[in-house]
Amino acid sequence: xxxxxxxxxxxxxxxxxxxxxxxxxxxxxxxxxxxxxxxxxxxxxxxxxxxxxxxxxxxxxxxxxxxxxxxxxxxxxxxxxxxxxxxxxxxxxxxxxxxxxxxxxxxxxxxxxxxxxxxxxxxxxxxxxxxxxxxxxxxxxxxxxxxxxxxxxxxxxxxxxxxxxxxxxxx
Numbered sequence: 175x176x177x178x179x180x181x182x183x184x185x186x187x188x189x190x191x192x193x194x195x196x197x198x199x200x201x202x203x204x205x206x207x208x209x210x211x212x213x214x215x216x217x218x219x220x221x222x223x224x225x226x227x228x229x230x231x232x233x234x235x236x237x238x239x240x241x242x243x244x245x246x247x248x249x250x251x252x253x254x255x256x257x258x259x260x261x262x263x264x265x266x267x268x269x270x271x272x273x274x275x276x277x278x279x280x281x282x283x284x285x286x287x288x289x290x291x292x293x294x295x296x297x298x299x300x301x302x303x304x305x306x307x308x309x310x311x312x313x314x315x316x317x318x319x320x321x322x323x324x325x326x327x328x329x330x331x332x333x334x335x336x337x338x339x340x341x342x343x344x345x
Contacts, residue, residue, distance in 0.1 A: 175248030177283055178241045185238030186227075193223045194239060198246030202253050 182191040200219055204212040227234045259268035 175245050175252055178248060179245040182238050182241035182245060185235040190227055191242045194242035195245040198250035199253055202250045
């Protein structure tokens, strides 16, 4: 999702890429509402994106739009899978399972690009950045240990993000 979005903004304006990418979660919300009237909103948004990009003038990069569309599909899929994981596992246990999957997925594209640029120090963590990374605030581990499904990610929350508790709030 992120890789596709970054590829999109290399080729098309940022606003256009964001508008196209937002069609993914908008469509998921409309489909999950089970209302036929709600399906009009993603269609209307798509018409708006087409009117903004004016593809009939030939000034828009088709690959950029394709990458933005792929990012939209990725974001929509992410929402659906995050909800399924959140429903299946308590707390942040699901997050512990999904991070390695995300790392392996990103590695498919990242490792070939990094070939020739990795040093033994970077691979073992023994480089100039190690002291900086190890001297992070002592408050962070407490924040992470207190994180719950409601504060870790809106996608893991059983409630919609607008009604989910803010971190540190009561009730």
